[in-house]
Every structure is written in C-alpha cells, then in structure tokens.
Amino acid sequence: MRWVGFGIFAYLFVMVQMTLGNILTLDRLAMGPVGPDFLVIFALFIAFNARDVIDAMLAGWVLGMLIDLTTGGGGSCVGPMAILYSFVTWGAFSIREGIYSERALTQVIVAGLFCIITHGLWITIQSLVAFKLSWGGYGAMLLQVFFSGLYTAVLTPMVYFGLMLFRSYLIDSLPQRGGGRSRR
Amino acid sequence: MRLMIFGIKSSKSLVLGVLLVVAGITTLLGPGGGRSLRGMTHWAFAHFGDAGMYLTSRVKSISFDTPALTRDDAKNLTQENAALKRRLDVLESKVLQQNRVLTGVARGSVFTQLFGPDSDVPVKLISARVVAADSLPYGYGRLLNAGSRKGAKNGHPVTTRGLWTDRKKKLPQKFAVLSDSALVGRVMETKAFTARMYMVNDRGFSIVANIHRRIDQQNPRKVKLADRMGELTIANNLPVAVKACGDGATGLIVSGISKEYNILPGDVLQTMPSDAMLPAVVEIGIVDKVTDSAKHPGRVDLHIKPTADLPSLREVYIVVPEVAPAAPKNGRAK
Incomplete structure (x- = not known):
C-alpha cells in the first residue's frame, strides 16, 4: 500500500461524500433519504487490489473511522463502522481469487453486498447503543440501507474505473521476479 | 514489516488489533463519547467543505416537485405580479407617510412608545x-x-x-x-x-x-x-x-x-x-x-x-x- 496516496484519496472521498455526494442523495422519500456510499467503492477497490490482507483491513478501518467521525445525525456513536469495514474488506479480499474481480458485474454485486452488510450492521449496532428506534423505525432504516446498497452498486463500475487510473498512487506495483535480490 | 513502537516490536497485525480494540472501546463510549470524538475532528473537514456545500445547496434548491408552467399560466402570473407590484407601491407610499407622522410629529412621545416598533x-x-x-x-x-x-x-x-x-x-x-x-x-x-x-x-x-x-x-x-x-x-x-x-x-x-x-x-x-x-x-x-x-x-x-x-x-x-x-x-x- 502507498499510504500517503491512500490518505489523500481517503480524505478526498470523504469530502466528496459529505458535500457533493449530497447532490445524489434522494432526500424527499417517505422512508427516509437514500444515497450512495463512495467509501464502500474505495474500500472494495483496495480489497480487490491490495497485496496484503492486513493492508486491506487497515485501509478499511481508516475509511470506516472516517465515516463514523463524519456522521453525527441521530446521536450515533463512533467506532462500529471502522470494525465493520475492516472485516468486510477482509471478506472481499478473501473471495477475490474465486471471482472475476475485474468484471463490472462482479464489482456491482460485491459492492452492493458490502454496502448492505456494513450499513445494516451499523444501523443494528447504533440502535442497540445510541438510537432510540421502534421496530417500525428500524425496519424503515433497513429499507433505506437496502436501497442505498443498490444505489451504491449502480455507481460502482464508474468510480472503480476512475480509481483504476490512479492505481499506481495507491497500490505498490508488483515486485519483479526475485524480489529485488541480487543474483549471483 | 516490523516496527519498533515504545520499545515493543510491532507488526501491522498488532497495529490492526490495537485499532480494532480502540474502535470497540469508542463504540462502547456511546453517543456522548462519539460527540466528543467527532468534535475533535471538525476542523479537518470544515475548511474544505464550503465550496462543495455551496454547489450542493444550489442544486438542491431546484425544486423538482413543481409542475412545468404553461404559456397561459406564465402570462397570468406576469399580470398578477404587475398588479401586486402596483399594490406594493401604494402600500410603500402609505408606510412612508405613516413613518413621517410617527417620527416628525410625535417623536419621543408616549404615542411612539405605544405604536412604535416592537x-x-x-x-x-x-x-x-x-x-x-x-x-x-x-x-x-x-x-x-x-x-x-x-x-x-x-x-x-x-x-x-x-x-x-x-x-x-x-x-x-x-x-x-x-x-x-x-x-x-x-x-x-x-x-x-x-x-x-x-x-x-x-x-x-x-x-x-x-x-x-x-x-x-x-x-x-x-x-x-x-x-x-x-x-x-x-x-x-x-x-x-x-x-x-x-x-x-x-x-x-x-x-x-x-x-x-x-x-x-x-x-x-x-x-x-x-x-x-x-x-x-x-x-x-x-x-x-x-x-x-x-x-x-x-x-x-x-x-x-x-x-x-x-x-x-x-x-x-x-x-x-x-x-x-x-x-x-x-x-x-x-
């Protein structure tokens, strides 16, 4: 991982999510707002391209913590998304060998699942620790999660392709055979 | 990769483990702890969000609920606006007249206190x-x-x-x-x-x-x-x-x-x-x-x-x- 490049991109992504991302949020729906999560796509990109699972999980932790620190509505607590992103990034890293991760359809499906799992569990943890939700309110939020997951999935190929253009700034290039050791 | 932190031989796995524990503890701190932690990081996001939010609020202020106006509607609205503007001019002149009475005739009197601004x-x-x-x-x-x-x-x-x-x-x-x-x-x-x-x-x-x-x-x-x-x-x-x-x-x-x-x-x-x-x-x-x-x-x-x-x-x-x-x-x- 190239951590400096990752840090800059993570900051840019969270700023876009907090500002311009709101343009894409559908906030006049009866069930509540539905919007994309660009950081899920970034985390998925890292999971599919990182060379080391620990690197991918660390990146997931950072992205999850950024979301926690920039989401205050409802009086949410800080931390659950960092844990969830770490483990779901590990999951995506683990399955990447068994799927065609370069295909747009695969990215769409995995990003949708990634978003629904992380956001769904986040809502569940927040409703246990912070939110005062009725069962009806919890159900409505899960519905929001589902549609936000679909929305994120639809946008994934475009954002993923954009990130591929900057891959060399984010991920270490593959080492040459011999790992750089001198041959005698 | 191994690092030395506080004299302890550290690895990325150990760092990840510590970070996960930290996230677990902050979760258990609840909403109060969350508010304090978020407050500490406001500065990192406040300065560069202004331009983005300007654009967002401009786009969001466009109403998609309003149906499109027909030519007749637009004509009627223009006429109505012109009539309202004339009425506004009349009212403004009346307000000016009343202000002159209030300020010129009864300045500082009980009358001003009773009928002046709240x-x-x-x-x-x-x-x-x-x-x-x-x-x-x-x-x-x-x-x-x-x-x-x-x-x-x-x-x-x-x-x-x-x-x-x-x-x-x-x-x-x-x-x-x-x-x-x-x-x-x-x-x-x-x-x-x-x-x-x-x-x-x-x-x-x-x-x-x-x-x-x-x-x-x-x-x-x-x-x-x-x-x-x-x-x-x-x-x-x-x-x-x-x-x-x-x-x-x-x-x-x-x-x-x-x-x-x-x-x-x-x-x-x-x-x-x-x-x-x-x-x-x-x-x-x-x-x-x-x-x-x-x-x-x-x-x-x-x-x-x-x-x-x-x-x-x-x-x-x-x-x-x-x-x-x-x-x-x-x-x-x-």
Missing part, C-alpha cells in the same frame, strides 16, 4: 454557513462554520435567515426579523470554530412547541372548549402544547394528540415564546397529515412538514439567548 427579542444572532453534511444518509447532522469562539453552545437553536424591510436603504449588519425565520435545528456539538447541528427532522431532535390552529371563516371547526364542544374563534383559539420529534425522514411527528383539539392539515407548529432558548414565536413546520395513532388508540398523530427547505439549507443563524433583555450591539431581532 422591542427586540433578547437574543444574539450568530451568522453561520453549512459547510458539510453527514457522510451517511441515515441522519440529518450539518457542520456549521461558527463555534464557541462566537458564542455558540450546545442546545442553541438554529434558524434560517429571514429578512423583511420596507426601507430602501442599506440595513445595519445582521438585521433580521426572527419571526420571519424558521427553526431548522439545534446545535449539539460545539468546538472553537465549528458546531454540528441536528436538523428538525433528525431522529435525535425533539422540541416542546405550540400548534397554532388556523381559523377558516368558510369552514368553521368544532373543538372542545372548557366543558363543551364549540366553534373555534380568535378569542378561544389557544395554542396546543405538543412534543414534536424528528421522524428521520422528511419532517417531524407529534404522537398521541387528542382528537378534541381537531388539529387539521395546514395548522402551524411554532416555538413557544416562553422558551428560554428561543423566546419568540418562530415557525417550525406545517401540519401535513393527521393520522390515527397506532400506539395511542382514539388519538391522532400529526405529521409535520418543515417550513424551511432543509436539503438546500446554507445560510443560518445560531440564536444565543441573552439573560438581560437588551438589544444586541451588532444584531437585531424583532
């Missing part, structure tokens, strides 16, 4: 801008670019910036008519230069407020008076005190209101003038729907639509109550 509301207004929204679409928090250095504290109400004047001259800075504004939220996290507010439709928001019932001469409504049912009139139209909570979606909800109050769509939710934090009548929203309450049989739930256009919110005032009822030096609220 006294100021004892509040100070801090102007602020929304510079960032929440990352996730499940809450309605907004980051503001004014904090405790300007006097903002947790619990202070936030309103839109309303301005109304009949004067064709430059107004003093921060001149505002508070009663023409709408309540949009409350400050919940404050740091030196930033604050985060929860908007009125956020799940964490609640307020004790009044419902003001409109009187329609064409359709009089029956309400329960002291001991009998009677017609609602200006004389007996007392405000109905309610507790409104954000519904986490499009507005606020008031649960379990007695049907005897006969609250109807179009009635207005307003702040209480006796509220120490906002001692003025400020509109919060309008009753959009009245439905039978599932939790409280025989009662109704009120669904309130906020007056302000919250998704496109940009310029706001943080209302700081003053203990002594004195006019603020650089702000004025009527």
Whole structure:
C-alpha cells in the first residue's frame, strides 16, 4: 500500500461524500433519504487490489473511522463502522481469487453486498447503543440501507474505473521476479 | 514489516488489533463519547467543505416537485405580479407617510412608545454557513462554520435567515426579523470554530412547541372548549402544547394528540415564546397529515412538514439567548 496516496484519496472521498455526494442523495422519500456510499467503492477497490490482507483491513478501518467521525445525525456513536469495514474488506479480499474481480458485474454485486452488510450492521449496532428506534423505525432504516446498497452498486463500475487510473498512487506495483535480490 | 513502537516490536497485525480494540472501546463510549470524538475532528473537514456545500445547496434548491408552467399560466402570473407590484407601491407610499407622522410629529412621545416598533427579542444572532453534511444518509447532522469562539453552545437553536424591510436603504449588519425565520435545528456539538447541528427532522431532535390552529371563516371547526364542544374563534383559539420529534425522514411527528383539539392539515407548529432558548414565536413546520395513532388508540398523530427547505439549507443563524433583555450591539431581532 502507498499510504500517503491512500490518505489523500481517503480524505478526498470523504469530502466528496459529505458535500457533493449530497447532490445524489434522494432526500424527499417517505422512508427516509437514500444515497450512495463512495467509501464502500474505495474500500472494495483496495480489497480487490491490495497485496496484503492486513493492508486491506487497515485501509478499511481508516475509511470506516472516517465515516463514523463524519456522521453525527441521530446521536450515533463512533467506532462500529471502522470494525465493520475492516472485516468486510477482509471478506472481499478473501473471495477475490474465486471471482472475476475485474468484471463490472462482479464489482456491482460485491459492492452492493458490502454496502448492505456494513450499513445494516451499523444501523443494528447504533440502535442497540445510541438510537432510540421502534421496530417500525428500524425496519424503515433497513429499507433505506437496502436501497442505498443498490444505489451504491449502480455507481460502482464508474468510480472503480476512475480509481483504476490512479492505481499506481495507491497500490505498490508488483515486485519483479526475485524480489529485488541480487543474483549471483 | 516490523516496527519498533515504545520499545515493543510491532507488526501491522498488532497495529490492526490495537485499532480494532480502540474502535470497540469508542463504540462502547456511546453517543456522548462519539460527540466528543467527532468534535475533535471538525476542523479537518470544515475548511474544505464550503465550496462543495455551496454547489450542493444550489442544486438542491431546484425544486423538482413543481409542475412545468404553461404559456397561459406564465402570462397570468406576469399580470398578477404587475398588479401586486402596483399594490406594493401604494402600500410603500402609505408606510412612508405613516413613518413621517410617527417620527416628525410625535417623536419621543408616549404615542411612539405605544405604536412604535416592537422591542427586540433578547437574543444574539450568530451568522453561520453549512459547510458539510453527514457522510451517511441515515441522519440529518450539518457542520456549521461558527463555534464557541462566537458564542455558540450546545442546545442553541438554529434558524434560517429571514429578512423583511420596507426601507430602501442599506440595513445595519445582521438585521433580521426572527419571526420571519424558521427553526431548522439545534446545535449539539460545539468546538472553537465549528458546531454540528441536528436538523428538525433528525431522529435525535425533539422540541416542546405550540400548534397554532388556523381559523377558516368558510369552514368553521368544532373543538372542545372548557366543558363543551364549540366553534373555534380568535378569542378561544389557544395554542396546543405538543412534543414534536424528528421522524428521520422528511419532517417531524407529534404522537398521541387528542382528537378534541381537531388539529387539521395546514395548522402551524411554532416555538413557544416562553422558551428560554428561543423566546419568540418562530415557525417550525406545517401540519401535513393527521393520522390515527397506532400506539395511542382514539388519538391522532400529526405529521409535520418543515417550513424551511432543509436539503438546500446554507445560510443560518445560531440564536444565543441573552439573560438581560437588551438589544444586541451588532444584531437585531424583532
């Protein structure tokens, strides 16, 4: 991982999510707002391209913590998304060998699942620790999660392709055979 | 890769383990701990969000609900505007005449005190801008670019910036008519230069407020008076005190209101003038729907639509109550 490049991109992504991302949020729906999560796509990109699972999980932790620190509505607590992103990034890293991760359809499906799992569990943890939700309110939020997951999935190929253009700034290039050791 | 941290041989796995434990502990700290942690990082996001939020609020202020105008509609509206402008000119000239009478004839007299402008509301207004929204679409928090250095504290109400004047001259800075504004939220996290507010439709928001019932001469409504049912009139139209909570979606909800109050769509939710934090009548929203309450049989739930256009919110005032009822030096609220 190239951590400096990752840090800059993570900051840019969270700023876009907090500002311009709101343009894409559908906030006049009866069930509540539905919007994309660009950081899920970034985390998925890292999971599919990182060379080391620990690197991918660390990146997931950072992205999850950024979301926690920039989401205050409802009086949410800080931390659950960092844990969830770490483990779901590990999951995506683990399955990447068994799927065609370069295909747009695969990215769409995995990003949708990634978003629904992380956001769904986040809502569940927040409703246990912070939110005062009725069962009806919890159900409505899960519905929001589902549609936000679909929305994120639809946008994934475009954002993923954009990130591929900057891959060399984010991920270490593959080492040459011999790992750089001198041959005698 | 191995690192030496505090003399301990460390690896990335160990760092990850520590970070996960830290995240677990901060989760268990709950919402209070979360607010403190978020407050510490406001500075990192507040400075660069301004341009993005400007663009967002401009785009969001475009209404997609309004149907397209026909050519005839546009013509009628133009004619109506011209007629209204003529009426406005007449009214402005009348106001000028009355001002001349008030200021020239009876300056400083009891007459001025009785019929002059209302006294100021004892509040100070801090102007602020929304510079960032929440990352996730499940809450309605907004980051503001004014904090405790300007006097903002947790619990202070936030309103839109309303301005109304009949004067064709430059107004003093921060001149505002508070009663023409709408309540949009409350400050919940404050740091030196930033604050985060929860908007009125956020799940964490609640307020004790009044419902003001409109009187329609064409359709009089029956309400329960002291001991009998009677017609609602200006004389007996007392405000109905309610507790409104954000519904986490499009507005606020008031649960379990007695049907005897006969609250109807179009009635207005307003702040209480006796509220120490906002001692003025400020509109919060309008009753959009009245439905039978599932939790409280025989009662109704009120669904309130906020007056302000919250998704496109940009310029706001943080209302700081003053203990002594004195006019603020650089702000004025009527």
